Amino acid sequence: MDLILEGIKKAIWLLITLDPEVLGITWLSLKVSGLATFISLFIGISTGTLVALTRFPGRRIVVSLINTGMGVPPVVVGLFVSIFLWRNGPFGMLELLYTPTAIIIAQAVIATPIVAGISLASIQKLPEALRLQILALGATRIQMIWMLIKEARLPLLAAVMAGFGGVISEVGASIMVGGNIKGYTRVLTTATVMETGRGNFDVAIALGVILLFFTFCINAILTSIQQRERPR
């Protein structure tokens, strides 16, 4: 118990004193996970909407793949992204391994199926007649898709929360493709793992508390937006 209290005190102290290393790690975590979530929203919402609105042979398999992707372990994603970005891998010439960009790619790969799966379910849940109603109002196909996404905005906020929550808290992929390089690719989760390994539990708890604090703040903002409107 003392250890936890000590950790919380340490976290507060690190934040109050604006410890440059901790601030750097926190900022990198938010930046990397924020960008990865943004990319996953773009790809995930487009994919989910496309699959929800179209009928094609093998659609069920695609839906199953998306649903499976929602539960893929981050270390597996980390492994494959590492292979692809490895010096001799297909994208080795880009020299992205052990850079923040590699972490963004890995985290985007983790979050995209989560966002796509929730988007697919929420667009599919809208009444089919709503699509016809929008078209009958004179909408183009693009306008119709945009209006459907707007209608599904509340469940889509859940997709944002799930996607961001999934990537900010993952450690396996970040450590594999980022390498936990001090001042360059060290994020809150990888730093927490490292400090725990060293036996610096107070610092590890402090980093964990900071991670929880920021995750809570971002989700609280999204939840307040979501709850402001009564669900349909």
Added chain:
Amino acid sequence: MSSDTILQVSSLRVSRGGTPVLDIPEFSVAKGEFLSIIGPNGTGKSTLLLSLAGLVKRQGGTLLFKGKVVDNGTELLAFRRRLAMVFQEPLLFDSTVYDNVAAGLKIRGIKRDWVRPVIEENLALFGIAHLASRSACKISGGEAQRTSLARAFATDPELIFLDEPFASLDPPTKEAIIEDLGRVMRARHTTAIMATHDRMDALRLSRRIAVMDGGRIVQIGTPSEVMHHPVNETVAVFVGMETMLAGEVRGSSCGVLEVGINHQSIYATGAFSTGDQVICFIRPESVMVFPSGYAADSSARNVFPGTVKKIQPIGLLFRVQIDCSFVLSAHVTQQAMEDLHIEVGMEVVAAFKATAVHVIKNTHLSSP
């Protein structure tokens, strides 16, 4: 195509999963007309509306709007922007009532300043001006359907499709909305095609009624033609012809036929020859019921003594089935039921005029 035809289709065919669901050789609607499509559930009424609105893929056929072919692409979009559609469910967007009514205009990219007076006018027309700033999720079913109608009329459509628009409303709300819709339709001379399974809604609003069965239009005509002169048994059942009797024409004189049914004769009007196999349809409202021994109305050519077989309440009326060697169905008011003390097993006299009997050829039996 006549000059006042606004919409015309020919050889229209729609299939679902390879199964034909719609086959309409020819169909047209005149400008300013209110046409209702009636028929039992699953006969293709909604599919016909959707295909006329270019919202479902056609397997064949030509759609003409004001004489011009409507095909895919920009023509289809331009066509859709001249029509509106109201479904059974209001299908409102998760925003305010005002924004919902403005949706069609916003889609067309009309400036906000120009939109406001149009929206306010349409909100007022359907009696929902006071709800403008309310969330569409927090209004009643009737208010939601009014919003849906206001949204449809806000774009000033030349043609409006109504797909069972009153089906999920309670009777008083439905009455009020039908009243308002009729007023707006008359004021704007909008052409309307309504799909409904409620023949009374169709009778109240329509200039013409089309009856569908199995993906085909089996009869189209004025409300009186369809209600009193159905072309087959399916239409007859749907328009409320409760008595259907198969018989043979025994003779005719001065346009009055004598049709033999179960050793009895029914007198009807029509042009058939002796020996023709026919079906006689009689509306229950045309059958009068008197106590036994009562001198029936002398103008009724058909008078049959019988026994009350069954009494069924149907809203404010009662359906009385009388066994007179064939079964006749009559609708009787509560007052008449009480005054005449009608009950099951009672001996009564049923009477109806020859002109109340609609006769068609019996296609199930080959003519002699």
